Every structure is written in structure tokens, then in C-alpha cells.
Amino acid sequence: MEKLGKGWFSEISDLWPGQCFSLQVKEVLYKDKSDYQDILIFESTNNGRALALDGIIQATQKDEFSYQEMITFIPLCAHKNPQKVLIVGGGDGGVAREVQKHPLVKEIVQVEIDGKVVEASKKYLPFMAKGFNSPKVDLKICDGFEYMKNHKNEFDVIITDSSDPVGPAVNLFTESYYKLLKEALKPNGIISCQAGTVWSDLPHVKKTVANCKQHFKTVKYAYSSVPSYPDGQIGYLVATSDENNDLKTPKYKFTQKQIDELELKFYNDEIHSAAFVLPNFVRKQVQN
Known part of the structure; x- marks a missing residue:
């Protein structure tokens, strides 16, 4: 959840060091922590709704x-x-x-x-x-x-x-x-x-x-x-x-x-x- 800042979600991970992908956030729809991972769903400006687990994008409505x-x-x-x-x-x-x-x-x-x-x-x-x-x-x-x-x-x-x-x-x-x-x-x-x-x-x-x-x-x-x-x-x-x-x-x-x-x-x-x-x-x- 700390990856939400100044109206943007930034996907920062050790899996791809030195780079990140960011989406502008219109509205946070859901955020919670399950027994397994952090869950975040938000409405983005260009990609529609997006699902992120543990700070990593799983899917966006656009693609x-x-x-x-x-x-x-x-x-x-x-x-x-x-x-x-x-x-x-x-x-x-x-x-x-x-x-x-x-x-x-x-x-x-x-x-x-x-x-x-x-x-x-x-x-x-x-x-x-x-x-x-x-x-x-x-x-x-x-x-x-x-x-x-x-x-x-x-x-x-x-x-x-x-x-x-x-x-x-x-x-x-x-x-x-x-x-x-x-x-x-x-x-x-x-x-x-x-x-x-x-x-x-x-x-x-x-x-x-x-x-x-x-x-x-x-x-x-x-x-x-x-x-x-x-x-x-x-x-x-x-x-x-x-x-x-x-x-x-x-x-x-x-x-x-x-x-x-x-x-x-x-x-x-x-x-x-x-x-x-x-x-x-x-x-x-x-x-x-």
C-alpha cells in the first residue's frame, strides 16, 4: 500500500530492479491484507480498473x-x-x-x-x-x-x-x-x-x-x-x-x-x- 503516493501507483520490485511501471490513480476501490498477500484494486486514468497483489500488477481492464x-x-x-x-x-x-x-x-x-x-x-x-x-x-x-x-x-x-x-x-x-x-x-x-x-x-x-x-x-x-x-x-x-x-x-x-x-x-x-x-x-x- 505504500506504493500509492501523490495520486500514482508505482510497481517497484526486486524482480525488475532499476525500473518501475506507474499508473495514475483516479480512485482506490479496495485495499486489504489477506492471510497470504496485500490486495489492492483501483480505478486508473488510462487502464481502467487494476488489480495488484503485494504491490505487483496482476491485471488491468485495458489489456x-x-x-x-x-x-x-x-x-x-x-x-x-x-x-x-x-x-x-x-x-x-x-x-x-x-x-x-x-x-x-x-x-x-x-x-x-x-x-x-x-x-x-x-x-x-x-x-x-x-x-x-x-x-x-x-x-x-x-x-x-x-x-x-x-x-x-x-x-x-x-x-x-x-x-x-x-x-x-x-x-x-x-x-x-x-x-x-x-x-x-x-x-x-x-x-x-x-x-x-x-x-x-x-x-x-x-x-x-x-x-x-x-x-x-x-x-x-x-x-x-x-x-x-x-x-x-x-x-x-x-x-x-x-x-x-x-x-x-x-x-x-x-x-x-x-x-x-x-x-x-x-x-x-x-x-x-x-x-x-x-x-x-x-x-x-x-x-x-
Whole structure:
């Protein structure tokens, strides 16, 4: 909360030293401290409503759809028949909003550890939290690690919508976490996880990919632009045990009519494949 000053919110973190991203604040809508983190929701001048956890922006109304759609539809459309999906985290409801749109998805289980984020999002971020209203979604306020330990070989796709690798999310980037994900998947299932930015912390991205490769045969790093995230870029770690699935080629392609009806603002089958094309300096560290 100390990062609010003189009418501006400034995102200052050791994760990206020497720089910060700031938004002008019109009105603070909600601030509280849960058992896990500081929660702040405010109305900004240019980006609409914004959610910050422990001083780090998680989503803004202006550009959140890029992240939500890409972390969701890359794995869903790379799978032949994604009927049952697990969402780990995602307390703002944005990923649930997108997953429930996919015509082949029949059942969504979401496990979020911080109930206060969910309740605040329902009240102040309804454009994302409306995802919880889908009859496909079964929301559980619990520890994702413990849930997966008790649910093996159950899901076609698992999406980890985590905050950055500090605080309660730090364990969601470890080798042991990817082992849990693999065990909770059905054969040839696919995972998709928030995987950081190559501009601020390429060593972290490289390490995360290496951790994942200890348990999955096909591991890829994709990315999209999200202006309100550090350096305007965010990555997605996508992986499967299916050696014959390159993940870059969508198995399910939305028609233009579906894109319009489902209100997809960012994702399409061409951007799906393009998201895996890496700059040379990244390709040297992360072999796609």
C-alpha cells in the first residue's frame, strides 16, 4: 500500500530492479491484507480498473484479455479434446471466463488459495469475475498443491494462473510442481503456466523451462504483449508428455463467427503459432 503516493501507483520490485511501471490513480476501490498477500484494486486514468497483489500488477481492464486468452487457448486448442480442465490460481476469474468459452470443455475445476481475492474481484472486477458464473466452473478455495496430490490422472489441461515467483506463488515455478502437474494430467494432457518475461529475467525463464523438462517430453515457451506487465511482455510455459504434439499447431481452430460470438479480442490460430517464434537471444537460452 505504500506504493500509492501523490495520486500514482508505482510497481517497484526486486524482480525488475532499476525500473518501475506507474499508473495514475483516479480512485482506490479496495485495499486489504489477506492471510497470504496485500490486495489492492483501483480505478486508473488510462487502464481502467487494476488489480495488484503485494504491490505487483496482476491485471488491468485495458489489456488483461491478451494474457487471459493466450494462457487459456494455446493449451486448449493444442489438445484434441479438452473436456476436463483444472485452473490453479486465477482468483480474478479471467482464465475461467475464457476456459468456459471453449466448445469442447465440459467441466472446469478451479483451486484458488486466497478467497479474499475472489470476493474482491466479484465486487470490483466483474468483467473478469463473471467467469465464476459459468455452470461449468467448480470453484474451490484451497491449496492447489494439496488438491493435485489427491487427484491423479484426472485432467486434460491444467492452467496455472499464478502471480510472480514471490510470496505464495514462489513454489509454482519449481521442479516438484511440474511433477505434481504431470501426475494430475491424463495421458497426453497439456499444461500452461505463467512463465515470466525474457527482458527482465531470462535466467529465471531458462531455469523454469529446465525444471519443466525434467517431467515433460515436449516443452515450449510462448509469449504475448501485455503493456501493463513488466517490459510489456509475458511468457507461457506450455508442455505435454506427447512427443508427437509440437503444441505450436492448433488442433481446434475457431471460425470467424466463433471469434466474434465468443468475443475473442487477441487469440486466433495464426497468433497461436506465432507466439512460439522466439528472438535469437531467447532461442539461445530456451530451445523451442
